[in-house]
Amino acid sequence: MASSKQVQVTACILWLLFLTLPCSSSTESLYQHSLVVGENATLGLSHGMPVGKSPSSKPGASVLCERVLVYGLSRLKHLDKFANTVKVKISTTSRFQTFEVCFHRNTSRGIGMCPDSQWEKVSKGSWSGSMSPFEHKLLAIRTAGSSLQNFEVFIKEEFFLSRLIFFVSGIVLMTLAPYLSNSLVFYYSSGMTIGVVLVILIWTVLG
Ligand SMILES: *[C@@H]1O[C@H](CO)[C@@H](O)[C@H](O)[C@H]1NC(C)=O
Numbered sequence: 379m380a381s382s383k384q385v386q387v388t389a390c391i392l393w394l395l396f397l398t399l400p401c402s403s404s405t406e407s408l409y410q411h412s413l414v415v416g417e418n419a420t421l422g423l424s425h426g427m428p429v430g431k432s433p434s435s436k437p438g439a440s441v442l443c444e445r446v447l448v449y450g451l452s453r454l455k456h457l458d459k460f461a462n463t464v465k466v467k468i469s470t471t472s473r474f475q476t477f478e479v480c481f482h483r484n485t486s487r488g489i490g491m492c493p494d495s496q497w498e499k500v501s502k503g504s505w506s507g508s509m510s511p512f513e514h515k516l517l518a519i520r521t522a523g524s525s526l527q528n529f530e531v532f533i534k535e536e537f538f539l540s541r542l543i544f545f546v547s548g549i550v551l552m553t554l555a556p557y558l559s560n561s562l563v564f565y566y567s568s569g570m571t572i573g574v575v576l577v578i579l580i581w582t583v584l585g
């Protein structure tokens with residue numbers, strides 16, 4: 379009994395520490411293009427900046443680069459959004475223009491300077507990625523085409539009910555842990571459930 383109380387107290391302390399993690403808020407103004415989660419939905423890009431030495435682009439060739447800061451929310455002020463995910467989408471009206479995307483967190487990187495391996499090639503005119511509503515991420519775009527003006531960036535918040543359900547059932551299980559750990563019914567029924575799930579898994583893998 380005493381040890382499960384200790385575990386609960388430790389979990390509460392860790393949770394509080396996690397909630398009070400500092401969240402920097404001074405990067406926003408440094409970027410020409412930014413989208414704020416919960417405030418902006420779309421952003422059209424401008425012509426783009428020519429960059430001569432973008433990693434792995436052809437030597438001597440210059441590519442057009444642009445980047446957008448997606449600015450997240452403060453975790454403390456928006457506790458209600460913990461089950462959300464932010465979908466980030468790029469689309470272009472010229473469907474045959476190929477471009478490359480690098481979605482990263484490193485704010486000290488120059489425009490178009492993502493390492494070789496992090497660029498993702500897009501050839502179907504649209505790209506999408508996702509991030510937490512509480513982080514800040516940079517979306518870098520580069521193309522060998524003539525302009526980035528027909529590009530648009532969208533952000534959209536999506537709510538995941540399953541996260542809320544897991545969160546609530548986790549809390550309920552934690553709270554009931556001292557009783558459940560002494561309950562034979564729980565012991566046998568969870569044992570049976572795991573057994574049945576394993577049998578089904580093995581069945582589907584072998585069959
Ligand atoms: C995003 O929204 C804020 C506040 O509503 C506004 O000041 C800012 O100009 C918007 N940014 C863009 C790129 O539309």
Ligand SMILES: *[C@@H]1O[C@H](CO)[C@@H](O)[C@H](O)[C@H]1NC(C)=O
Nearest residue numbers: 483484485486487488491492
């Ligand atoms: C961030 O980018 C800078 C400049 O490209 C690089 O020197 C640094 O190692 C990067 N940091 C991380 C954590 O990748």
